[in-house]
Amino acid sequence: MKTESVATSQELFISTEAMLAHWQGHRNLTRRTIELFPEDKLFDYSIGGMRPFAQLVMEMIDIALPGVEGLASGKWEKVEEFDHTKSMPSTKAGLLELWDKVTKVIDETWPRITSERFQQVEVAFGQYENSNYATLLYFVDNEIHHRGQGYVYLRSLGIEPPFFWER
Amino acid sequence: MKTESVATSQELFISTEAMLAHWQGHRNLTRRTIELFPEDKLFDYSIGGMRPFAQLVMEMIDIALPGVEGLASGKWEKVEEFDHTKSMPSTKAGLLELWDKVTKVIDETWPRITSERFQQVEVAFGQYENSNYATLLYFVDNEIHHRGQGYVYLRSLGIEPPFFWER
Numbered sequence: 001m002k003t004e005s006v007a008t009s010q011e012l013f014i015s016t017e018a019m020l021a022h023w024q025g026h027r028n029l030t031r032r033t034i035e036l037f038p039e040d041k042l043f044d045y046s047i048g049g050m051r052p053f054a055q056l057v058m059e060m061i062d063i064a065l066p067g068v069e070g071l072a073s074g075k076w077e078k079v080e081e082f083d084h085t086k087s088m089p090s091t092k093a094g095l096l097e098l099w100d101k102v103t104k105v106i107d108e109t110w111p112r113i114t115s116e117r118f119q120q121v122e123v124a125f126g127q128y129e130n131s132n133y134a135t136l137l138y139f140v141d142n143e144i145h146h147r148g149q150g151y152v153y154l155r156s157l158g159i160e161p162p163f164f165w166e167r
Numbered sequence: 168m169k170t171e172s173v174a175t176s177q178e179l180f181i182s183t184e185a186m187l188a189h190w191q192g193h194r195n196l197t198r199r200t201i202e203l204f205p206e207d208k209l210f211d212y213s214i215g216g217m218r219p220f221a222q223l224v225m226e227m228i229d230i231a232l233p234g235v236e237g238l239a240s241g242k243w244e245k246v247e248e249f250d251h252t253k254s255m256p257s258t259k260a261g262l263l264e265l266w267d268k269v270t271k272v273i274d275e276t277w278p279r280i281t282s283e284r285f286q287q288v289e290v291a292f293g294q295y296e297n298s299n300y301a302t303l304l305y306f307v308d309n310e311i312h313h314r315g316q317g318y319v320y321l322r323s324l325g326i327e328p329p330f331f332w333e334r
Binding site for chain 1: 177178179180181182183184185186189193214215216217281282285286298300301303304305308309311312313314315316318319320321322323324325331332
């Protein structure tokens with residue numbers, strides 16, 4: 001009851017439709033960042049003890065795929081600890097193929113997530129309590145954050161990353 | 168006319184009020200990232216020819232301060248090229264002081280930016296044409312992107328960055 005009355009008095013910053021386009025724009029940029037990595041560096045290059053970019057990408061995938069389903073259905077997989085190495089493809093082509101599969105699932109699932117769903121507070125993945133819009137923003141922010149780290153890996157390898165503003 | 172009719176049929180993803188809290192949460196995290204840098208490394212440490220973190224922070228400030236005013240008023244400073252070194256404080260304390268000033272200006276200016284303003288298309292800084300909500304998201308995304316790079320600098324210096332989820 002309370003959630004609904006708050007929701008109706010809220011001033012729109014961005015619509016659900018525009019937010020999907022915004023997220024997929026970022027995912028497109030991340031895809032092009034993956035493509036720029038040399039095959040071996042994608043899986044083994046690291047700075048300061050951080051994870052290789054493939055593992056960061058796998059984290060994005062492991063969040064986005066069950067995450068978008070949780071946002072739509074309210075049924076969240078309980079995750080004790082994400083292990084992003086278990087299901088990780090061993091080649092760049094395999095990683096990109098998985099990435100594209102997730103892109104499709106997001107597009108197909110998104111229309112099921114209503115504005116009301118985004119305003120609800122839930123415990124994402126059985127442990128992160130937040131408004132669903134904040135949970136989705138966390139997915140996107142986490143992707144931007146880790147992709148920015150991928151940019152440093154690329155630069156330190158002498159490779160120019162994609163333009164940040166091209167989506 | 169068209170903008171208005173589109174706006175009224177849009178489904179809310181996030182409200183203007185919640186978006187301010189989201190942005191200031193990120194800015195709080197960036198502030199704590201600045202604090203963790205040793206004084207000298209903040210201004211001169213670099214990987215792969217990238218800018219030191221102080222210059223990246225100065226870019227965030229140079230975007231946010233005139234940016235929030237542009238979003239409120241529709242009057243955009245025409246910027247040919249941002250030079251983020253010109254007005255940059257030379258100490259960490261000075262940079263943090265400027266950061267806090269911007270935080271205050273954002274809080275004070277935000278209530279003047281209506282939902283309708285965010286849906287309008289404008290040419291930000293005289294050269295970037297976009298919906299104003301997309302322009303604001305660009306400010307935030309750019310901050311997350313560069314802060315993520317600051318995290319790599321910190322890690323490579325053996326310093327643990329702040330938890331990404333603490334805002």
